[in-house]
Amino acid sequence: MLRMDGVVVRYPGAAAAALDRVSMEVPSGAFYAVLGPNGSGKSTLMRTLLGLRPPDAGRTLIDERPTGAWARRELAKAVGAVPQAESVAFPLTAGELVSMGRYPHLGPLAGQSGSDRSAVERALEACDVAELADRDVTTLSGGEFQRVRIARALAQEPRALVLDEPTASLDIRHEMAILELLRASADEGITVLLITHGLDMAARFADRMLLLSHGTVAAEGAPTEVVRADTLASVYGWPLAVTHDPETGAPRVVPLRSGEG
Amino acid sequence: MSRGVLGPALAVLLVLSVLAGVRFGSVSIPTADLLDVLTGGGDAVDRDIVLRLRLPRVLLGVLVGGGLAIAGATFQALLRNPLAEPYILGISGGASVGAVLVLALGWMAAGSWTLPLAAFGGALLAVALVFRVATATGHAMDVRVLLLAGVVVAAFFSACVAFILSVSPARTVQSAVLWIMGSLAAASWQSVLLTAAYTLPAATLLVGLARPLNLMSIGEETAYYLGADVEGVKRLSLTVAALITASGVAVAGVIGFVGLVVPHAVRLMVGSDHRVLLPLSFLAGAAFLTLADLAARLALAPAEIPIGVITAFVGVPFFLVLLRRSVSAP
Numbered sequence: 001m002l003r004m005d006g007v008v009v010r011y012p013g014a015a016a017a018a019l020d021r022v023s024m025e026v027p028s029g030a031f032y033a034v035l036g037p038n039g040s041g042k043s044t045l046m047r048t049l050l051g052l053r054p055p056d057a058g059r060t061l062i063d064e065r066p067t068g069a070w071a072r073r074e075l076a077k078a079v080g081a082v083p084q085a086e087s088v089a090f091p092l093t094a095g096e097l098v099s100m101g102r103y104p105h106l107g108p109l110a111g112q113s114g115s116d117r118s119a120v121e122r123a124l125e126a127c128d129v130a131e132l133a134d135r136d137v138t139t140l141s142g143g144e145f146q147r148v149r150i151a152r153a154l155a156q157e158p159r160a161l162v163l164d165e166p167t168a169s170l171d172i173r174h175e176m177a178i179l180e181l182l183r184a185s186a187d188e189g190i191t192v193l194l195i196t197h198g199l200d201m202a203a204r205f206a207d208r209m210l211l212l213s214h215g216t217v218a219a220e221g222a223p224t225e226v227v228r229a230d231t232l233a234s235v236y237g238w239p240l241a242v243t244h245d246p247e248t249g250a251p252r253v254v255p256l257r258s259g260e261g
Numbered sequence: 262m263s264r265g266v267l268g269p270a271l272a273v274l275l276v277l278s279v280l281a282g283v284r285f286g287s288v289s290i291p292t293a294d295l296l297d298v299l300t301g302g303g304d305a306v307d308r309d310i311v312l313r314l315r316l317p318r319v320l321l322g323v324l325v326g327g328g329l330a331i332a333g334a335t336f337q338a339l340l341r342n343p344l345a346e347p348y349i350l351g352i353s354g355g356a357s358v359g360a361v362l363v364l365a366l367g368w369m370a371a372g373s374w375t376l377p378l379a380a381f382g383g384a385l386l387a388v389a390l391v392f393r394v395a396t397a398t399g400h401a402m403d404v405r406v407l408l409l410a411g412v413v414v415a416a417f418f419s420a421c422v423a424f425i426l427s428v429s430p431a432r433t434v435q436s437a438v439l440w441i442m443g444s445l446a447a448a449s450w451q452s453v454l455l456t457a458a459y460t461l462p463a464a465t466l467l468v469g470l471a472r473p474l475n476l477m478s479i480g481e482e483t484a485y486y487l488g489a490d491v492e493g494v495k496r497l498s499l500t501v502a503a504l505i506t507a508s509g510v511a512v513a514g515v516i517g518f519v520g521l522v523v524p525h526a527v528r529l530m531v532g533s534d535h536r537v538l539l540p541l542s543f544l545a546g547a548a549f550l551t552l553a554d555l556a557a558r559l560a561l562a563p564a565e566i567p568i569g570v571i572t573a574f575v576g577v578p579f580f581l582v583l584l585r586r587s588v589s590a591p
Contacts, residue, residue, distance in 0.1 A: 052485055076488030083482045089341040090478060090533040100476055104488035156487070 001160055001191045002026040002049060002079075006058035009041075009048050009215075018044045020215040021058070026193055026208075028159075031186040033202035034195045035226075036212030037236055042195045043084060045212070046164050049193075050081055062160075076104035080153030082146075084164040088137050094148045095133035098123055101155030123154035126181060142169040150178065160191035167198065179205050203227045204250045211235060227251040267531055271544040275323070278551040282319035283311055285555060287563045318448040321456060322554045323547040325445070325509040326519055328460045330546025331539050332502040332509075333520030334527075335467055338478040338535060339495060339502075340404050347506040347520035350411040350499075354418025355387025356380040356510040361422050361437045365429045373447065376440070377511040383418075384507035390414050392499075402495055404481075442567030443516035445554050452512045459508050463501045464543055470498050471535035478533065517569050518576040519546050519553075529583050549576070 003026070009019040019041045026032040036042050047053040049060050051067040060067045062078060070078070080101070088097070101123065102116045112120075124130040127147040137145060146166055153161055161182065167175040175198075183205050186192045196202055202209055203223035211219040211226050213235040219226045229242045232253060239256045284295050290307055297303035298311045329347050336345040348354075359379035362368075368375045394410035395402050422441075426434050467474075473494040476484035485491045506520070523546040524538065531537050553571040560566050 047482075050486065052482065072485075072490055073488040076486065079486075081486035083480075083486065086480050086483050087341075088479055089343065090337070090528060092479070092533050096532070096534060097479070100479070100487055103472060103476060106472070152487075 001028040001063055002032075002162075002193055003061040003064075004045075004049060004058065005061070007045075007048060007055045007060060008057035009044055009053060010056050017056075017215050019048060019055070022212070022215070022217055023058075024210050024217070024220065026160075026191055028191055029186060029189045030207045031183060031192045031205060032194070033206035033209045034193065034212065035197070035199060035202055035209060036218070040212040040235075041215040042212055043164055044215075046081070046083070046162055046193075046195060050079060050162065051075065073104040076156060076158075078158055079160045079162060080156040080158035081161075082149050082153050082163045082166055084168075086149065091136050091138065093133065094129060094135050094137050094140065094144075095120070095124070097137055097148055098129075098133070098151045098155050101152040104156060119157055120155050123151040126154055127151035128177065143171060143174040146170060147174065147178065150181070154185075158190070160193065161185060162193045162195075164195045165197065166194070167196065167201075175201070199227060199232070199253045200250070203252075204248065223251065227253065267527075268537075268541060268544070271541060271548060275544055275548040275551070278548045278555075279319050279323065282322065282551045282555045283315045286310075286315060286558055317450045317453045318445050318554065319551055320453045321448040321512060322445050322551045324453065324456045324460045325513045325516065326523075326550025326553075327543035327547035328456075328464065328505040328509045329516065329520040329550070330523040330527075330542040331464050331467055332505045333546075334524035334535070334538055334542045335474065335498050335502040336520075337524055338474045339499060340408055341478060341480070342408065343525065344521075345408075346517075347502070347509075348415070348515065348517075349408065350391045350503055351387035351414035351418060352384045352503060352506050352510060353515040354415040354422070355383035355385070355390075356507065357383070357437075357441050357515060358418045358421045358425075359383025359386075360440050360514070361425050364433050364437050364440070365425050376447075377452070380514075381507055381511035384503075384510050387414055387418060388500075388503045388507065401492060402499075404495070407499075439567055440514045442569040443514035443572075444557075444565070444568055445513050446565065447512070456508055456512055460505055463505050464539075466501055467498060468536070468539045470494060471539055474498065474535040474539075475533070478535070513568075515569065516550065516572060518572040519550055522572075522576040522580045523549055526580060526583050529586075 004022055004024050007019050007022045008017055010017045022045065034042050034045060044053065048055050049067065054068060062070060099112065099120050102112060102120065105116060124133060127150050129144065129147045129151055132140065132144055132148065137148060140148065150166055167178050170178065179201055182192045182194060206223060208221060209223055209226040210217060218235045219231050227242055229240060233240050241254045241256060243252050243254055245252045284290055284292065288310060290311065294303055294307050295311065298307050332347040336347060336349055337343060359382050360376055363376050363379040391407060391410045391414050395407040426437060473489040476487050476489045477494060481491050524542045527538055527541045527545050531541060553575060554568050556571045557566045557568045
């Protein structure tokens with residue numbers, strides 16, 4: 001459903017391309033994780049895929065249609081996105097923020113219909129933030145705010161979700177709750193593209209993974225194919241070992257201290 | 262206060278402000294006589310005072326006050342900056358240069374229309390300059406660059422004003438300073454109709470953009486992902502709001518604080534949904550400026566205080582009280 005073919009993105013003044021001939025294919029209903037060190041091009045990949053920064057070469061496709069050929073609102077109905085950062089400058093309740101997810105479904109003057117309200121309610125419930133609806137978002141904790149933003153993307157009732165490090169500031173419980181929510185969404189047929197630093201979690205939840213390094217694809221495939229000590233050590237520039245967790249059987253990345261291993 | 266109550270309350274306040282603005286002044290007109298005049302009767306002197314002098318002045322205050330408030334609310338949303346106000350793009354500086362030039366060169370002799378025209382032209386020049394700078398880096402308009410460009414353009418124009426004033430005689434300096442502080446004294450039916458013909462459709466258009474403005478106020482990237490036409494909305498609403506401001510400055514000079522304080526006051530009472538915030542800001546700004554003008558006329562009657570002094574004297578303490586209450590509220 002989400003595809004990139006040989007995408008090149010070059011920022012003005014930068015010596016190297018931010019994305020260099022990146023290709024990927026996210027099938028419908030897949031849980032797809034994009035990983036890589038800081039500055040490897042993960043956020044650029046999201047912006048380019050969704051048309052915010054058109055590629056300098058190559059093409060991006062959503063549902064087999066070039067991103068640029070989509071009408072803005074149609075694209076927002078198809079793909080819900082949660083960017084990495086967002087600052088609310090004026091007082092706004094969590095309920096109002098989530099209701100903004102209905103924007104692509106509304107006419108310019110029409111009010112919210114019953115189906116809009118029930119979509120918002122379902123999204124609030126799914127992210128466990130219904131009781132925060134009347135709270136000013138500036139008073140929410142980091143984890144609460146993240147869940148409210150994900151609820152807004154769900155309120156768009158999209159066929160795909162793209163999220164940039166949504167669990168970066170969250171504790172174990174909230175991180176797990178969000179990943180379970182994304183996994184359940186994928187199982188219901190919603191395509192999920194998750195940008196994350198969490199190698200272990202990505203390996204446990206994702207169907208496929210893409211590892212970026214300096215704007216190029218270093219590895220792509222099932223978690224067991226991507227989470228390999230030699231690949232990761234060279235991409236992250238740090239010695240590490242990959243073990244298997246005795247509880248879950250999932251691969252686990254262990255960065256080594258000097259003298260270890 | 263809830264949204265449902267504040268709207269009608271502001272509408273009633275506006276009507277009362279307009280009636281008070283027409284009734285009171287250096288000559289007070291009894292309510293019964295005022296009603297006679299407004300229904301087409303009354304004696305000639307009362308008719309002259311009400312219909313030729315006071316009504317256009319009061320209506321101009323409604324249009325300029327409402328326009329400044331709705332423009333201020335729009336700038337705050339687009340620039341995501343609570344300090345944004347209608348003059349932030351250098352409009353006041355550009356208009357002042359135009360007006361001061363006309364005063365210094367004695368062009369007022371050519372007709373009373375020269376001053377508003379020059380002020381409007383100066384305002385447009387400032388906006389065009391700022392937009393040009395903000396789009397110079399690429400096709401997208403960067404609001405941070407816009408903000409900085411506005412500040413430096415305003416600084417440049419105020420240097421121009423200072424230069425012109427420094428080589429002008431004292432009389433010119435005084436009339437320039439009075440113009441810069443704002444006044445509705447030059448109101449005429451012509452200026453009311455001209456201002457209304459632009460301000461009312463423009464304000465309606467901004468209210469129509471309320472939903473995308475809601476999205477823009479939480480960030481352009483998010484607004485884009487939610488389906489808003491970010492660049493289109495930004496250009497259209499900035500242009501429309503800048504022109505509302507320029508047309509207000511042309512007829513009433515630089516009236517401060519209305520466009521900054523009123524949107525914040527309304528926002529503190531009803532929240533940040535622009536579908537509510539924009540129309541209520543217009544009503545509140547209109548009532549506020551009408552009352553401020555009345556105070557400017559009455560305080561030292563028969564002399565007039567610049568209206569900008571009143572808007573600052575009243576607006577600032579009122580705003581501080583609101584701010585304090587909103588900060589201390591849970």
